[in-house]
Amino acid sequence: MSNVLVFIEQRDGKIRKSSLEALTLGNSLSKKSGGALAAVIAGSGIGALAGELGAYGASKVFVADRPELALFSSEGYAAALDAAATAFKPSIVLASATVMGRDVAPRFAARRGVSVLSDVMSLDVANGRITGERPVYSGKARVLVTAAAAAEIQVATPRPNVFPASKAEAPGAGEVVNLDLGALKIRAKVVKVQAAEAGEIDVAEADKIVTGGRGIKGPESWPMLRALCIELGAALGASRAAVDAGWIGHEHQVGQTGKVVSPSLYIACGVSGAIQHLAGMGSSKVIVAINKDPEAPIFKVATYGIVGDLFQIVPAMTEAAKKLKA
Amino acid sequence: MNHIVCFAYVPDTETKIRIAADGVSIDEADVKWIVSPYDEYALEEALKTKEAKGGTVTAITFGPARADTGLRECLARGADEAIRVASDGLSEVDSLGVARLLAGVIRTLPHDVVWMGNKGVGTDAQVLVPMLAELLDLPHVNLVTKLEWKDGAVLAHREIEGAEEIVEMSLPGVIGATKGLNEPRYASLKGIMAAKKKAIAVKTPADAGVDPATIAGPAAHVRWTKLELPPARQAVKLIPADDPAKAATELMNLLKNEAKVL
Numbered sequence: 001m002s003n004v005l006v007f008i009e010q011r012d013g014k015i016r017k018s019s020l021e022a023l024t025l026g027n028s029l030s031k032k033s034g035g036a037l038a039a040v041i042a043g044s045g046i047g048a049l050a051g052e053l054g055a056y057g058a059s060k061v062f063v064a065d066r067p068e069l070a071l072f073s074s075e076g077y078a079a080a081l082d083a084a085a086t087a088f089k090p091s092i093v094l095a096s097a098t099v100m101g102r103d104v105a106p107r108f109a110a111r112r113g114v115s116v117l118s119d120v121m122s123l124d125v126a127n128g129r130i131t132g133e134r135p136v137y138s139g140k141a142r143v144l145v146t147a148a149a150a151a152e153i154q155v156a157t158p159r160p161n162v163f164p165a166s167k168a169e170a171p172g173a174g175e176v177v178n179l180d181l182g183a184l185k186i187r188a189k190v191v192k193v194q195a196a197e198a199g200e201i202d203v204a205e206a207d208k209i210v211t212g213g214r215g216i217k218g219p220e221s222w223p224m225l226r227a228l229c230i231e232l233g234a235a236l237g238a239s240r241a242a243v244d245a246g247w248i249g250h251e252h253q254v255g256q257t258g259k260v261v262s263p264s265l266y267i268a269c270g271v272s273g274a275i276q277h278l279a280g281m282g283s284s285k286v287i288v289a290i291n292k293d294p295e296a297p298i299f300k301v302a303t304y305g306i307v308g309d310l311f312q313i314v315p316a317m318t319e320a321a322k323k324l325k326a
Numbered sequence: 327m328n329h330i331v332c333f334a335y336v337p338d339t340e341t342k343i344r345i346a347a348d349g350v351s352i353d354e355a356d357v358k359w360i361v362s363p364y365d366e367y368a369l370e371e372a373l374k375t376k377e378a379k380g381g382t383v384t385a386i387t388f389g390p391a392r393a394d395t396g397l398r399e400c401l402a403r404g405a406d407e408a409i410r411v412a413s414d415g416l417s418e419v420d421s422l423g424v425a426r427l428l429a430g431v432i433r434t435l436p437h438d439v440v441w442m443g444n445k446g447v448g449t450d451a452q453v454l455v456p457m458l459a460e461l462l463d464l465p466h467v468n469l470v471t472k473l474e475w476k477d478g479a480v481l482a483h484r485e486i487e488g489a490e491e492i493v494e495m496s497l498p499g500v501i502g503a504t505k506g507l508n509e510p511r512y513a514s515l516k517g518i519m520a521a522k523k524k525a526i527a528v529k530t531p532a533d534a535g536v537d538p539a540t541i542a543g544p545a546a547h548v549r550w551t552k553l554e555l556p557p558a559r560q561a562v563k564l565i566p567a568d569d570p571a572k573a574a575t576e577l578m579n580l581l582k583n584e585a586k587v588l
Contacts, residue, residue, distance in 0.1 A: 260450070
């Protein structure tokens with residue numbers, strides 16, 4: 001029997017979809033092992049969010065609601081997770097592998113003397129032990145990792161956008177349990193959040209990505225790619241060559257020294273496909289390559305390819321996508 | 327200020343990964359090893375801060391003797407001291423084990439800022455920054471792209487999903503660097519020559535106050551049980567581009583009706 005506790009991330013009073021993915025995964029693991037499911041959420045003025053979580057199967061929702069937790073702090077949010085774990089005694093703890101989850105889960109794990117099954121793309125439980133698959137060497141290989149038999153608590157961070165989020169067939173009671181965290185030791189805290197360019201979807205979270213490489217020739221080509229992004233609801237990605245040339249910020253970079261992504265659709269425009277880039281996007285479900293060089297390595301991983309002039313093809317794709325929607 | 331820079335010595339990002347016969351590790355033949363690129367940003371920022379404000383920079387890594395080459399690289403760029411926590415005889419140490427070894431040694435050194443990259447490009451676990459901070463009872467800020475120094479604190483800008491956070495952290499603390507923070511320098515010839523004469527301190531788990539039997543092999547909390555290459559992808563379906571509008575329409579139809587991703 002494995003009780004499962006899931007850390008829920010909220011920003012501006014909204015629960016992140018990736019947390020619902022983790023909760024859905026937690027629900028299936030707890031069902032499979034005959035345990036209970038609980039969630040923990042931290043913030044300020046967030047009591048109303050708890051109700052949403054019962055629908056995903058949570059029998060209990062631990063809430064740390066304090067003014068000092070209004071903005072994120074790894075120490076404060078990890079304290080909430082720790083307090084919920086003390087109360088609920090889970091054997092499995094999950095947090096989505098977002099920036100916040102990657103801050104909180106390893107802190108909690110180190111406090112409990114265990115390691116983390118980090119960034120898993122699959123996760124299963126058998127005989128009380130969790131086993132998952134995760135990319136290593138930036139996606140050039142995959143490893144099956146297992147939590148040791150001796151660990152009382154096992155911690156995993158499932159990769160966002162890989163697991164489905166769906167409401168439970170049998171909703172949980174969602175009983176709210178307020179956490180008393182006592183005096184908090186917060187020495188690093190967010191003081192300000194600046195939104196990125198309006199309407200931008202982050203490549204790490206995106207279900208579809210349109211990426212520009214050296215072949216787009218300069219930053220003046222981004223509006224052409226952005227138009228396609230808007231039609232498809234895609235995030236804008238960039239190869240290392242485009243970032244290092246100063247054409248766009250690093251937050252757009254896909255690849256071994258950028259973000260490792262696995263969207264359902266990845267459209268590479270003018271990207272040759274260096275090994276570091278392929279490592280970062282090779283696990284995408286469907287890959288489209290548009291490049292004038294038929295020998296470009298990107299075609300080796302592509303599902304569909306068009307050998308030709310991207311300056312003609314990309315605008316035509318935007319038009320075709322518009323017509324498809326109409 | 328005393329700066330400690332932790333780094334991982336990893337396969338060059340150009341490396342084609344092959345699986346070793348044991349099925350759980352990579353074949354290390356012909357692998358060129360480098361200081362993990364993210365750790366280079368950490369080292370550069372520590373060196374820049376030392377140059378502006380004084381202090382010392384100590385580079386530290388966990389690994390076999392080959393990692394000494396990485397330590398010499400750090401010394402050549404301007405680090406003052408180099409420490410290697412020897413991995414000899416330790417197999418399957420997980421992230422927590424590495425964090426415990428590094429924390430154990432760092433505890434014995436004066437430290438105002440502990441630096442490292444937000445991830446090593448080998449195991450890619452991205453957990454060491456928070457783990458190390460927790461074990462050292464320090465605050466941390468990860469994924470830092472810009473730093474402002476204040477009295478006894480830093481203001482760190484960091485990337486999150488679709489936004490930038492500004493984090494205020496009191497010192498001492500742990501800082502995880504990422505791309506965008508700076509442009510790492512190359513070692514000068516003079517630096518390379520000077521680095522050859524410097525000593526590398528080799529520490530054991532005992533020096534870190536860690537019993538190897540609690541971190542290696544079966545004691546590791548997370549074990550690699552099977553390493554494999556990603557499945558090969560099917561051959562590309564090429565769409566003729568003679569007429570761009572026609573090609574684009576055909577592609578969109580395939581994405582919608584065949585691949586079912588639109």
